[in-house]
Amino acid sequence: MSIEKQPLNPTSNRRTFLSRLWLGLGLVALVQFVGGTLAFLVSGSGKKSTHEPLFIEVGPVDNFALGSVTLIRQGELYLNRLEDGGFLALSRKCTHLGCAIAWDEEQKLFACPCHASTFDNSGRVLKTPASRPLDQHPLTIENGQVNIDIETRNRRQSFKPEQLTYALKKG
Numbered sequence: 001m002s003i004e005k006q007p008l009n010p011t012s013n014r015r016t017f018l019s020r021l022w023l024g025l026g027l028v029a030l031v032q033f034v035g036g037t038l039a040f041l042v043s044g045s046g047k048k049s050t051h052e053p054l055f056i057e058v059g060p061v062d063n064f065a066l067g068s069v070t071l072i073r074q075g076e077l078y079l080n081r082l083e084d085g086g087f088l089a090l091s092r093k094c095t096h097l098g099c100a101i102a103w104d105e106e107q108k109l110f111a112c113p114c115h116a117s118t119f120d121n122s123g124r125v126l127k128t129p130a131s132r133p134l135d136q137h138p139l140t141i142e143n144g145q146v147n148i149d150i151e152t153r154n155r156r157q158s159f160k161p162e163q164l165t166y167a168l169k170k171g
């Protein structure tokens, strides 16, 4: 009994190898796409921060005068105390394309150096192209100390008074 040997065809082998390689790469891309889509959907459309909260103590309530705006460099945010005593922590990131805004004490507004958006002291848009208010950081007041979560930024569609945090009055 004789066994017939098939002649080796290097072109055919290369084609088979390449088509398997492309199939493998295609599968990897598909798995990554499906995984990324699922992660996006599970995280609630990607709007929520995925970071763990990290509260830092920024000082006693009385350190912040009514109507003051204080830059907290560690968190790249501003701590605002409105005239009624309410506290609000606002991200420094412009909601247009993310440039760092700056407080203009004379005009009493936040100004973005990139495309000239401006915001009032509660973060509301005064001048476009930014289309939504500055993001807000969670804030607590415990034992007279102001604490800010520097890792979490919450998107807002508008400013609401319930976003303010007040110190409990003594007595």
Ligand code: FES
Pocket (backbone or CB within 6 Å): 094, 095, 096, 097, 098, 099, 112, 113, 114, 115, 116, 117, 128, 129, 130
């Ligand atoms: S990044 Fe602020 S206005 Fe464009």
